Amino acid sequence: MKIATFNINGIKARAQALPDWLDEAQPDVVLLQEIKSVDEAFPREIFEDRGYNVETHGQKSFNGVAILSKFPLEDVVRGLPGDDEDEQARWIEATVVNKTAVRVCGLYLPNGNPAPGPKYDYKLAWMERLRTRAKHLLQNEEVALMAGDYNVIPQDLDAARPQAWETDALALPETRAAFRRILNLGFTEAVRARTHAAGLYSFWDYQAGAWQRNDGIRIDHFLLTPQCADLLSEAGIDSQVRDREKPSDHVPVWIELDA
DNA sequence: ATGACAATCAGAGATTGA
Numbered sequence: 664m665k666i667a668t669f670n671i672n673g674i675k676a677r678a679q680a681l682p683d684w685l686d687e688a689q690p691d692v693v694l695l696q697e698i699k700s701v702d703e704a705f706p707r708e709i710f711e712d713r714g715y716n717v718e719t720h721g722q723k724s725f726n727g728v729a730i731l732s733k734f735p736l737e738d739v740v741r742g743l744p745g746d747d748e749d750e751q752a753r754w755i756e757a758t759v760v761n762k763t764a765v766r767v768c769g770l771y772l773p774n775g776n777p778a779p780g781p782k783y784d785y786k787l788a789w790m791e792r793l794r795t796r797a798k799h800l801l802q803n804e805e806v807a808l809m810a811g812d813y814n815v816i817p818q819d820l821d822a823a824r825p826q827a828w829e830t831d832a833l834a835l836p837e838t839r840a841a842f843r844r845i846l847n848l849g850f851t852e853a854v855r856a857r858t859h860a861a862g863l864y865s866f867w868d869y870q871a872g873a874w875q876r877n878d879g880i881r882i883d884h885f886l887l888t889p890q891c892a893d894l895l896s897e898a899g900i901d902s903q904v905r906d907r908e909k910p911s912d913h914v915p916v917w918i919e920l921d922a
Numbered sequence: 923a924t925g926a927c928a929a930t931c932a933g934a935g936a937t938t939g940a
Contacts, residue, residue: 672928672929672939673928673929673930675929675930676928676929676930697929697939699929699930723930723931724929724930724931724937724938725929725930725937725938725939774938774939774940775940776938776939776940814939814940828940831940832940833940866940868926868927868939868940869926869927869928870925870926870927870928871925871926871927872926873927880940882940912927912928912939912940
């Protein structure tokens with residue numbers, strides 16, 4: 664089973680590039696972030712025509728997440744537990760039913776800039792809620808994963824110019840510590856389970872020719888429970904997508920599971 | 923220190939992103 668995560672930066676703006684990539688990469692399951700659309704306006708036909716089931720958790724203008732799956736989706740939950748006041752659409756989870764049932768959680772973790780400030784406080788609080796959900800996934804010994812745009816540069820080797828991000832909410836020591844605190848509960852980060860190579864990025868800013876200069880960062884991640892990590896066979900990043908017409912500023916990250 | 927670029931909503935320019 665091939666599962667991908669892709670921050671598309673607006674479904675309307677990606678009406679060509681996203682289906683083009685789906686047709687070529689043929690993922691079974693896709694976790695989308697930043698659909699920037701309400702549920703009613705999401706162009707589900709584009710995906711249903713290709714054999715995908717579609718579940719969305721959108722909001723107007725900003726954020727918004729979705730799951731596409733060629734296999735049936737069950738027990739869909741929208742919104743990260745832990746704060747009833749939180750109106751931002753950043754979390755969706757469901758069980759993909761195939762040979763092995765896989766609980767997939769799609770997330771769009773807050774950016775947090777500027778730091779310090781209320782947006783950074785929201786980021787750290789959101790990460791604490793994420794840690795709570797993560798603990799439960801482990802306690803249940805599920806074949807489960809949490810994937811998406813974490814807005815976290817885990818280590819210096821995950822940025823072309825780490826010094827440029829030193830005081831940024833994506834790389835501050837407190838951000839990295841919060842990410843490690845989740846990881847160290849017992850998750851496997853898929854790309855790093857396969858390679859410790861530098862120069863692997865999933866985001867390049869639109870500005871200042873960042874793509875052309877390969878000035879990227881790696882902020883889109885897959886975290887796997889032990890039961891899920893046992894099924895991992897491959898992981899990759901489709902960086903070539905960034906060179907296409909009207910690209911998102913992120914590219915797809917994917918894994919292959921024997922599930 | 924700032925802007926560069928893109929998307930959204932709206933119908934100009936502010937807001938957000940990373």
